[in-house]
Amino acid sequence: MPPEPVLSLAFAIVAGLVLGGSVAAVSCRNRVHAGLFLAVALVGLALVFLRMGAEFLGFIQILVYVGAVAVLIVFAILLTRGSDSAHERRSNAPGIGIGLAVLLWGVLAWGILHRSPGAIATPSPPPSMAVRDLGERLLREELLPLQTVGLLLTAALIGAALIALPEPGISPRPSGSHGSAGTETPPSSPT
Amino acid sequence: MENLAKNLWVIPLLPLLAATVGTFLPRRLHRVTAGLSVAALATAAILAAAAFLSVVRGGALYSNVPWFETGTLSVRVGWILDPLSAAMLLMITVVGTLIFIFSTGYMAEDPDSGRFFCFLSLFAAAMLGLILSNSLLLLFICWELVGLASYLLIGFWYSRPPAADAARKAFLTTRIGDLGFLVGLIWLYSESGTVLFYDQGAGCLEPAALSGIAGRATAGGLALGTAISLLLFCGAVGKSGQLPLHVWLPDAMEGPTPVSALIHAATMVAAGVFLMARMFPLVALGGSAELPAPALVVMAWTGALTALFGALTAVAQTDIKRILAYSTISQLGFMMMGLATGGPAVGMVHLLTHAFFKALLFLGAGSVIHGCHGEQDIRHLGGLRRRMPLTFATYAVGMMALSGVPVFFSGFWSKDAILHSLSHWAPSRVPFLLGVLTAAVTAFYMTRQMIYVFAGTSRGPDSAHAHEGSPVLTVPLGILAGASIALSAVTTPFRPWLEHFLSPASTPSESGSVWGILILSALACGAGLAAGGILYRNLGVALKTGRDPLERWVPRMYTLMRDRFRFDEFYRATLVKWVGAAAWISAALDQSLGSVFRDLASFAASAGSWLSRTVDQGVLNASFDDGCQAARDAGGLLSRTHDGQPQRSLRILIAGVIALAAGLLFLATS
Amino acid sequence: MSAATLHLLLAAAMFCIGLAGALCRRNAILVLIGIELMLNAANLNFLTFWKYGPQPQPLDGPVFVLFSVAIAAAEAAVGLALIIAIHRRYRTTQLEEISRLRG
Numbered sequence: 034m035p036p037e038p039v040l041s042l043a044f045a046i047v048a049g050l051v052l053g054g055s056v057a058a059v060s061c062r063n064r065v066h067a068g069l070f071l072a073v074a075l076v077g078l079a080l081v082f083l084r085m086g087a088e089f090l091g092f093i094q095i096l097v098y099v100g101a102v103a104v105l106i107v108f109a110i111l112l113t114r115g116s117d118s119a120h121e122r123r124s125n126a127p128g129i130g131i132g133l134a135v136l137l138w139g140v141l142a143w144g145i146l147h148r149s150p151g152a153i154a155t156p157s158p159p160p161s162m163a164v165r166d167l168g169e170r171l172l173r174e175e176l177l178p179l180q181t182v183g184l185l186l187t188a189a190l191i192g193a194a195l196i197a198l199p200e201p202g203i204s205p206r207p208s209g210s211h212g213s214a215g216t217e218t219p220p221s222s223p224t
Numbered sequence: 225m226e227n228l229a230k231n232l233w234v235i236p237l238l239p240l241l242a243a244t245v246g247t248f249l250p251r252r253l254h255r256v257t258a259g260l261s262v263a264a265l266a267t268a269a270i271l272a273a274a275a276f277l278s279v280v281r282g283g284a285l286y287s288n289v290p291w292f293e294t295g296t297l298s299v300r301v302g303w304i305l306d307p308l309s310a311a312m313l314l315m316i317t318v319v320g321t322l323i324f325i326f327s328t329g330y331m332a333e334d335p336d337s338g339r340f341f342c343f344l345s346l347f348a349a350a351m352l353g354l355i356l357s358n359s360l361l362l363l364f365i366c367w368e369l370v371g372l373a374s375y376l377l378i379g380f381w382y383s384r385p386p387a388a389d390a391a392r393k394a395f396l397t398t399r400i401g402d403l404g405f406l407v408g409l410i411w412l413y414s415e416s417g418t419v420l421f422y423d424q425g426a427g428c429l430e431p432a433a434l435s436g437i438a439g440r441a442t443a444g445g446l447a448l449g450t451a452i453s454l455l456l457f458c459g460a461v462g463k464s465g466q467l468p469l470h471v472w473l474p475d476a477m478e479g480p481t482p483v484s485a486l487i488h489a490a491t492m493v494a495a496g497v498f499l500m501a502r503m504f505p506l507v508a509l510g511g512s513a514e515l516p517a518p519a520l521v522v523m524a525w526t527g528a529l530t531a532l533f534g535a536l537t538a539v540a541q542t543d544i545k546r547i548l549a550y551s552t553i554s555q556l557g558f559m560m561m562g563l564a565t566g567g568p569a570v571g572m573v574h575l576l577t578h579a580f581f582k583a584l585l586f587l588g589a590g591s592v593i594h595g596c597h598g599e600q601d602i603r604h605l606g607g608l609r610r611r612m613p614l615t616f617a618t619y620a621v622g623m624m625a626l627s628g629v630p631v632f633f634s635g636f637w638s639k640d641a642i643l644h645s646l647s648h649w650a651p652s653r654v655p656f657l658l659g660v661l662t663a664a665v666t667a668f669y670m671t672r673q674m675i676y677v678f679a680g681t682s683r684g685p686d687s688a689h690a691h692e693g694s695p696v697l698t699v700p701l702g703i704l705a706g707a708s709i710a711l712s713a714v715t716t717p718f719r720p721w722l723e724h725f726l727s728p729a730s731t732p733s734e735s736g737s738v739w740g741i742l743i744l745s746a747l748a749c750g751a752g753l754a755a756g757g758i759l760y761r762n763l764g765v766a767l768k769t770g771r772d773p774l775e776r777w778v779p780r781m782y783t784l785m786r787d788r789f790r791f792d793e794f795y796r797a798t799l800v801k802w803v804g805a806a807a808w809i810s811a812a813l814d815q816s817l818g819s820v821f822r823d824l825a826s827f828a829a830s831a832g833s834w835l836s837r838t839v840d841q842g843v844l845n846a847s848f849d850d851g852c853q854a855a856r857d858a859g860g861l862l863s864r865t866h867d868g869q870p871q872r873s874l875r876i877l878i879a880g881v882i883a884l885a886a887g888l889l890f891l892a893t894s
Numbered sequence: 895m896s897a898a899t900l901h902l903l904l905a906a907a908m909f910c911i912g913l914a915g916a917l918c919r920r921n922a923i924l925v926l927i928g929i930e931l932m933l934n935a936a937n938l939n940f941l942t943f944w945k946y947g948p949q950p951q952p953l954d955g956p957v958f959v960l961f962s963v964a965i966a967a968a969e970a971a972v973g974l975a976l977i978i979a980i981h982r983r984y985r986t987t988q989l990e991e992i993s994r995l996r997g
Binding site: 044048051052055056058059060064067068071074075078081082085086087089090093094097098101102105106109110112113124125126127129130131133134135137138141142145146166167170171175178182185186188189190192193194196197199 | 897899900901902903904906907908909910911912913914915917918919920921923924926927928930931934937938941942944945952953956957959960961963964965966967968969970971972974975976977978979981982987989990
Binding site for chain 2: 125130133137140147
């Protein structure tokens with residue numbers, strides 16, 4: 034594999050995509066836009082994965098995060114819109130939060146730059162990731178965790194559907210307001 | 225034979241399966257549940273008979289299996305089939321099956337009878353597990369399970385407050401004893417390293433472990449074996465209704481009558497006696513014929529006092545089931561005495577015969593209650609001899625067996641064996657005298673009850689229209705009555721087959737002393753019968769004054785006995801009150817202070833205010849108010865950290881993370 | 895500055911941005927967005943060490959990432975369902991107003 038320049042233009046672009054998307058996602062006042070910017074940041078991260086040679090994970094990232102989680106978040110934003118936007122204030126003590134985050138980044142960066150650079154910098158033979166190897170690893174050594182995760186996902190889906198069911202005592206929202214269709218009982222509820 | 229021991233678990237499994245299946249059957253199928261329970265236990269009874277016969281032929285065997293392992297700790301459980309467990313097994317399954325059949329008739333009109341049979345089957349499974357267990361741990365688990373089943377069944381009619389209260393009382397009272405049991409179990413495990421009874425020489429009841437325990441003393445000079453035995457005996461005291469933890473047993477009569485017959489007469493309450501018999505090698509450690517082990521002395525005295533107390537209390541009760549309940553307490557005391565003075569066989573023989581005739585008496589009482597539309601007060605019964613002849617005949621058999629009427633009734637012989645061993649007990653003659661007195665009182669109160677219930681003419685509207693129940697009710701009575709008589713064939717001192725079976729080592733007693741005790745026992749019984757007959761011969765006339773004949777004769781004693789020697793009042797005035805006060809204080813603290821932080825803060829502030837008050841007496845009130853205000857302020861300040869705002873908590877968390885990361889990095893780089 | 899360092903710095907930055915969002919935003923869904931960003935930053939760290947770090951086991955990093963993605967998906971589903979249920983009940987998704995459990 035040809036040696037890649039440390040700070041290539043491509044890396045700068047995808048890193049910019051990730052960071053810009055992230056910053057926009059957490060700072061945007063419009064919640065729908067925030068959800069969309071999250072998708073942008075996650076696409077950027079998928080591109081980082083692709084560049085690192087983890088093609089499979091990059092596509093997984095796009096499929097699961099951009100295709101499912103981000104879309105789910107956008108849906109949730111749409112469903113819950115309208116009731117409380119009137120008295121929404123901008124942020125909850127932004128100074129403290131941002132200050133803490135910057136402080137943490139400072140500590141981490143200091144650690145990354147100064148703590149035992151040798152261990153990280155030694156370029157070992159760049160690993161490749163054949164999907165076949167990954168599959169064999171998952172289905173042989175990691176079979177039990179894999180099944181457990183499957184169970185967890187099933188339980189989470191059933192639980193999510195149950196939690197989101199309308200409670201008997203709560204009347205559905207009056208028709209005409211935003212997102213009333215989403216509060217109906219899902220047709221395939223497990224109960 | 226080896227297969228038999230390995231597959232013993234099938235016997236408790238059958239009722240457990242019935243309970244499990246019954247749980248999931250819909251409520252309207254309660255007849256199916258009942259049939260399933262009866263079938264399961266009847267099958268278990270057949271298997272138990274096979275197991276019993278194999279023990280008669282071959283002797284004891286056991287089998288252990290690993291249960292779970294964590295690290296170096298390997299816990300094993302096992303099943304044991306020795307004469308002790310085989311006899312108990314047969315008794316429980318046979319008596320249990322008969323009681324189950326009786327219940328199908330007794331509970332037929334109850335819409336919840338499906339639940340009833342589930343609980344009963346659960347109980348049977350746990351009880352059989354307790355009997356067959358070869359591990360003290362497994363025995364303890366089943367012990368708690370029968371306690372749970374007992375709780376559920378006493379409170380079966382939970383919508384009636386007395387039943388719910390009685391269930392709680394039974395559960396909590398036995399829990400006190402079980403705490404001792406648990407501590408004893410853990411102690412035994414830590415000393416012997418195993419909870420298996422028999423394990424090819426390595427079990428805790430085998431000579432190697434026993435000799436390791438013998439001769440060692442704990443704090444206060446108490447022998448180690450004695451200390452553990454006494455702790456285990458605590459559990460037996462709670463379960464078997466011995467003084468002073470007997471108070472739950474009479475109240476347990478709030479449960480359905482078949483429950484009283486099965487759990488609170490025949491099987492569960494005898495589990496304490498069984499436990500002591502099972503642990504007998506440990507309990508008797510370090511004792512000899514002249515100087516018995518201290519634990520045995522304690523058991524004998526407890527049993528003697530309990531026996532007399534129960535019998536005296538039974539004299540003055542008016543509820544047909546409570547009389548039997550106190551009688552059970554008294555007989556359990558007899559068993560403990562027999563166990564402590566004559567070895568496990570003597571106590572266990574009485575346990576087995578008692579199970580049959582006491583189950584018979586309870587089922588007879590159930591038949592009376594069923595026939596009289598729920599009337600339980602013997603003052604309103606009477607004259608049932610002609611209306612319920614079958615019940616009368618079988619009840620009379622049970623009554624004579626309990627009273628110890630000579631020759632034909634098993635209770636006579638088993639009680640005689642206990643009196644015999646008491647008469648040879650070296651430490652003291654008093655338990656023997658108490659035993660003879662108890663035997664006489666037993667005959668007396670049973671005569672009283674018979675006359676009240678069956679003689680004369682009816683004294684209430686319900687008993688006037690009494691009717692005999694269906695064969696489902698009367699056939700079990702007949703079988704139990706037959707068994708009560710037939711058991712005497714294997715329990716006489718002239719042919720003590722059962723005693724030898726239970727303990728092959730016991731020496732046959734010399735016939736001379738046998739005759740002396742036999743005659744004394746018969747005399748005591750006769751005296752009790754005669755006194756009862758004479759005192760209550762004109763019951764109808766006496767009751768016109770509204771007072772019991774005995775009450776007119778010895779009014780103060782009668783009142784004391786009717787009030788059960790005021791045990792409940794004593795506990796209510798002391799223990800219950802103290803606990804209640806502690807609970808009230810805790811609740812008040814809890815309500816006024818709210819959270820732990822505020823508790824601490826207010827404690828500190830109160831301490832501060834107390835200081836300032838002592839320093840400055842002149843402004844006492846003001847400083848106290850200041851202290852309270854300080855407490856309130858401090859509490860309010862600290863409660864702000866619990867404000868339901870996750871982001872504030874998160875901020876503190878992140879600040880901690882940053883500090884931790886910075887600290888670690890600093891340490892690593894410097 | 896090596897590629898590993900760059901990727902780690904990127905991951906740390908992404909994590910801190912997500913953290914700032916989780917700390918500051920009032921809306922529960924936006925807090926959830928911040929948490930998703932933090933999770934993804936962790937995934938990037940796994941892959942960085944897989945790619946550039948010492949490798950005792952060739953596929954440890956990707957396997958971790960796969961499981962992490964699956965669990966994050968479950969977390970998002972349950973979290974959003976909770977937010978919708980809360981919204982239906984209290985007519986709000988503002989974190990500060992959902993404080994029934996305060997001490």
